[in-house]
Amino acid sequence: MTVRVQAEDFDLGAEVRQLRLQSAGAGAVVSFVGQVRDLNLGENVASLTLEHYPGMTEKALQAIVTQAQARWPILNALVIHRIGTLQPLDQIVLVAVASAHRGDAFAACEFIMDYLKTEAPFWKKESSSKGEQWLEALGTDHQARERW
Amino acid sequence: MITLLYFARLREVLASEGESLPWPQALDVAQLKRLLAARGGVWQQQFAENPRLRAAVNQALVADNAVIEDGDEVAFFPPVTGG
Numbered sequence: 001m002t003v004r005v006q007a008e009d010f011d012l013g014a015e016v017r018q019l020r021l022q023s024a025g026a027g028a029v030v031s032f033v034g035q036v037r038d039l040n041l042g043e044n045v046a047s048l049t050l051e052h053y054p055g056m057t058e059k060a061l062q063a064i065v066t067q068a069q070a071r072w073p074i075l076n077a078l079v080i081h082r083i084g085t086l087q088p089l090d091q092i093v094l095v096a097v098a099s100a101h102r103g104d105a106f107a108a109c110e111f112i113m114d115y116l117k118t119e120a121p122f123w124k125k126e127s128s129s130k131g132e133q134w135l136e137a138l139g140t141d142h143q144a145r146e147r148w
Numbered sequence: 149m150i151t152l153l154y155f156a157r158l159r160e161v162l163a164s165e166g167e168s169l170p171w172p173q174a175l176d177v178a179q180l181k182r183l184l185a186a187r188g189g190v191w192q193q194q195f196a197e198n199p200r201l202r203a204a205v206n207q208a209l210v211a212d213n214a215v216i217e218d219g220d221e222v223a224f225f226p227p228v229t230g231g
Contacts (some may be wrong), residue, residue, distance in 0.1 A: 034231055050230065051155060051156050052230075053153070053204075053207070053223060053225070055207050056204060056207035056208075056223065059207055059208075069158075081230060081231075092231070093230070093231050113231060115230050116149065116230060117229075117230060117231040118228065119209070120228060120230050120231075121155070121204075121225060121228050121230075122228055122230025122231070123155060123156035123157070123225070123226065123228060123229050124228065124229045124230070124231070125157075127154070128177070134156060134157040134160075134226065134229075135227075135229045136227075137200075137227035137228065137229055138229075141231075144227055
């Protein structure tokens with residue numbers, strides 16, 4: 001199980017390949033990539049800056065992966081979340097889960113993303129044609145987490 | 149002493165990344181918020197009139213009744229928006 005918070009971009013192919021090759025018992029690897037949209041609430045997004053809480057963010061991500069492990073038979077999991085200033089079409093987050101069967105891998109991957117969005121200390125500040133503003137937490141993200 | 153940290157929009161509104169505070173006795177998060185709100189102005193707005201404010205003690209999310217001990221790291225921040 002690996003959790004990384006980094007400014008650098010990541011290579012989905014290389015990361016998934018490594019996870020796969022460390023998980024000989026896995027029949028399924030599910031991955032999710034989040035990217036910066038060019039439009040948010042009707043505004044053209046010029047850039048997005050992600051702030052985090054060094055130390056707590058890593059612990060929170062680790063705790064979310066541990067919760068997923070307790071609920072599904074996961075063989076391996078990887079979470080990478082970027083920080084700093086990103087542009088539209090940049091990758092923000094990667095969650096990849098390896099499991100014996102696809103149902104568990106799909107569910108655990110979605111669970112980790114839903115919890116990450118509501119529990120992990122990251123904050124987005126958007127720069128658009130309207131200037132700079134901190135994004136508000138969405139009720140739909142909390143509804144997504146409550147399903148579990 | 150306790151270490152206080154402020155993040156994201158809260159850090160900008162308070163114009164402070166954090167501070168150290170003498171901590172002669174154990175108080176809970178609600179009591180700390182009242183102490184900070186008593187500074188007035190934006191402090192009053194953020195710590196007394198902002199129900200969405202989140203708190204963490206020693207890097208774990210807590211409720212307002214969590215007790216803060218001398219030496220603890222306490223962070224305040226808005227609801228998270230990662231992913």
